[in-house]
Amino acid sequence: MNKGAAAELRLKPGKERSLARRHPWIYATAVARVSGSPAAGELVAVRAADGRWLAWAAYAPDSLIRARCWSFDEQAQIDCDWLAARVRESVARRARLVEHSNALRLVYGEADLLPGLIVDRYADQLVVQLQSPGVKAHREVLLDSLCQASGCSDVYERSAAETGDARGVLRGREPTAPIRVHEHGLAFRVDVRRGHKTGFYIDQRDNRRLAVELARELAASLKRAPRALNAFCYTGAFSIALARGGAGEVISIDSSADALALGPTHAELNGLNAASLKWRCADVFEELRALRDTAERFDLIVLDPPKFAANHHQVERAARAYKDINWNALRLLQPGGVLMTFSCSGAIGVELFQKIVAGAVIDSGADCAMRARLGPGADHPMLMTHPEGEYLKGLLLQRL
Ligand code: SAH
Numbered sequence: 311m312n313k314g315a316a317a318e319l320r321l322k323p324g325k326e327r328s329l330a331r332r333h334p335w336i337y338a339t340a341v342a343r344v345s346g347s348p349a350a351g352e353l354v355a356v357r358a359a360d361g362r363w364l365a366w367a368a369y370a371p372d373s374l375i376r377a378r379c380w381s382f383d384e385q386a387q388i389d390c391d392w393l394a395a396r397v398r399e400s401v402a403r404r405a406r407l408v409e410h411s412n413a414l415r416l417v418y419g420e421a422d423l424l425p426g427l428i429v430d431r432y433a434d435q436l437v438v439q440l441q442s443p444g445v446k447a448h449r450e451v452l453l454d455s456l457c458q459a460s461g462c463s464d465v466y467e468r469s470a471a472e473t474g475d476a477r478g479v480l481r482g483r484e485p486t487a488p489i490r491v492h493e494h495g496l497a498f499r500v501d502v503r504r505g506h507k508t509g510f511y512i513d514q515r516d517n518r519r520l521a522v523e524l525a526r527e528l529a530a531s532l533k534r535a536p537r538a539l540n541a542f543c544y545t546g547a548f549s550i551a552l553a554r555g556g557a558g559e560v561i562s563i564d565s566s567a568d569a570l571a572l573g574p575t576h577a578e579l580n581g582l583n584a585a586s587l588k589w590r591c592a593d594v595f596e597e598l599r600a601l602r603d604t605a606e607r608f609d610l611i612v613l614d615p616p617k618f619a620a621n622h623h624q625v626e627r628a629a630r631a632y633k634d635i636n637w638n639a640l641r642l643l644q645p646g647g648v649l650m651t652f653s654c655s656g657a658i659g660v661e662l663f664q665k666i667v668a669g670a671v672i673d674s675g676a677d678c679a680m681r682a683r684l685g686p687g688a689d690h691p692m693l694m695t696h697p698e699g700e701y702l703k704g705l706l707l708q709r710l
Contacts, residue, residue, distance in 0.1 A: 317346030326358040334379040351447025368444025378425035394455035401459040413491040415689040437508035513686035525555025536609035546573035598638035619655035636670035652704040
């Protein structure tokens, strides 16, 4: 029990229901009053309207999510030891993944019982995103335990990766050059200072490995090198996987020249024939149409667009965009060819995404089988009581 927690957050009548299901967020609209004048990030006892204790949470006075729960156990003592234990356990749960890659997510917010904390590891560099007052208030103890649990001493902050805010060295040295990492036998460079997110799309690790396998499978069944297209390629990680699997030509498209600049570096780093990898700085929506107009065909296509729907209001427009790219991709796909198609919009669930892609299949006139549903790697889990944490979903389709 947290004897020191004087502050209290009292909910409006009926607003305790989501907490009874152990959902960790408390919206401002659910709060009746706050007593004890807690500072940002300070521990508060959350109570139902009738005074019943519900949870320990970190107060966030300026956020629509007014508090994020640390624990639903009244006996839990939320202190430095408690936070350090959560960090240690998060790192320990990923111990086996290190065998496959040294680019991995060590802490994933709610799914690791540390709401608002993201920690990615690239070789010996840690990159953190501190996205809630609760973790910001406990920054030093979290960093101490992270360094201890991981054995790393360099920590870089990329807290609002989307807006470019809050970046810089928190511990150790400045990461000056893109960091070399390995993933299932492939090598990549990650620019943690300027790259997207914390520098790399770690969440696609398993799907890139699948891309290697699919290229191999098609090379064997077609008895020739398959031709591949990687749309929204970023720094070309899927392109490298496809080439490694035996794709004879890989066309990669992205609108970011900075991201594409690492593509040829990756080809060289992996000993691949640079001439077989073609990098195009273009808009995918336009380029897919242009490819169609020139009657190009591919055996393997990867579609991994950015988040088209940032919230529920954007779902309809996003659905049209997903359908458009999938329809155009399907028209470029050879019979027997495979499409790996993804959405990382949390607002679009797996069922809806499947429906959208099915609509594109119908309009394309091509019969397709769904071979698998795809998702992020094991270092990006989802807390069962916090389904909002699910975002990356994909489908593996084969044209019949
Ligand atoms: N598959 C990649 C990650 C893709 S992230 C990997 O495994 O590393 C999405 C990418 O889409 C980003 O690199 C972004 O620059 C690019 N992008 C966003 N909108 C685009 C558009 N309209 N046309 C082309 N690229 C776009």
